[in-house]
Amino acid sequence: MKALSLRELEAEAQRRLEPGAYDLFAGGADDEVTLRANENAFARLGLVPRVLRGRGRPQLETTLLGCRTSMPIVIAPTAFHRLAHPDGERATARAAAAAGAIMTVSMASTTAIEEIAEASAGGTLWFQLYLQPDLGFTEALIRRVEAAGCKALVVTVDSPVFGRRERDLRNGFTDLPSGLCCENMRPAGPGGTRGPARPIAFSEALSWEHIDWLRKSTSLPLVLKGLVHPADAKMALERGVDAVLVSNHGGRQLDTIPATLELLPPIAEAIGGRLPILLDGGIRRGTDIVKALALGANAVAIGRPVLWGLAAEGEAGVAHVLETLRSELERAMALCGCGSASDVGPELLHVSRWEKQCRTS
Ligand SMILES: Cc1cc2nc3c(=O)[nH]c(=O)nc-3n(C[C@H](O)[C@H](O)[C@H](O)COP(=O)(O)O)c2cc1C
Ligand SMILES: CC(C)CC(=O)C(=O)O
Secondary structure: OOOOOHHHHHHHHHHHOOHHHHHHHHOOOOOOHHHHHHHHHHHHOEEOOOOOOOOOOOOOOEEEOOEEEOOOEEEOOOOOHHHHOOOHHHHHHHHHHHHOOOEEEOOOOOOOHHHHHHHHOOOOEEEEEOOOOOHHHHHHHHHHHHHOOOOOEEEEOOOOOOOOOHHHHHHOOOOOOOOOOOHHHOOEOHHHOEOOOOOOOOOOOOOHHHHHHHHHHOOOOEEEEEEOOHHHHHHHHHOOOOEEEEOOHHHOOOOOOOOHHHHHHHHHHHHOOOOOEEEEOOOOOHHHHHHHHHOOOOEEEEOHHHHHHHHHHHHHHHHHHHHHHHHHHHHHHHHOOOOOHHHOOHHHEEOOHHHHHHHHO
């Protein structure tokens, strides 16, 4: 039987995965306060639908950074897809392309970007980058990504150091099993060969100057992933980036960052419609997407659900995730009286008296 919801799919994935791999995917940093907060925030915010608006079947197609997409749902970058399923990132890319959805390939993918592009066969790929202190290596990787046909660079800025994931420490999960590695981290060797994969470096020295450097190094649109402070959103505007992805890394980096949904309104205010805003963290239902759009996001990204689909059924599982969310979003918009994203606004959101009181006291 096919899972009826993404939550059922997670349970199915958990049955299939090694416990250590499940924890690696499911877990967050420290006490996992942020991990829980992301999902809980959606449950706490109510929707108040409009009726009798006669808008017809909701239209979900949209354009993000010049890329047409069948729905405002992007696949967030997640590492190690071959740990979830032997077909790994190729399966994810095929499912995304068939659904007309954008896939963001992780720099830590266990399949090389060129092979993912081949599997995607004309689908839209974005590439996620951890800026490496070795700028020569970073630049060579950017050339690789451009040559593979990726349409945007998603630069993750929330990881000056690696978050402490206690589930992995407890499980002794320190390395990928033999035969798997971060294929994009293999520098070019002589005669078209590739050397051994380098570890991904995290650097506390990264600054806005590196974003300026990146801006000059590529003509690809730049998305900054991991912004949560409105002051940084303003900096992003000044530095000429093309979009921001409001993200707390699915609760895997700094613990106790509030839910991304709660952080979105001040960022949307700072951006003032001048850049597209994406949001990730805890999206599990179509109604979650309506809430994110109502608070100012242009699109959302999904991380773990894709891994659950992949673990449960490979390409078909990822296709099921995308189709489940697409149809849930369509139904939620119809039930809210919305015919397109432009009908989705804050008037649909219920702010309880209790919450209003808390805010003013
Ligand atoms: C197993 C796993 C691996 C991830 N790998 C990356 C990564 O390589 N690069 C990155 O920028 N974010 C990575 N993320 C964070 C996701 O891009 C995204 O921000 C987060 O998963 C969104 O929350 P969700 O899982 O609740 O949808 C990873 C998340 C998970 C769960
Ligand atoms: C290989 C890691 C850096 C991937 C990541 O960002 C994560 O696990 O959250």
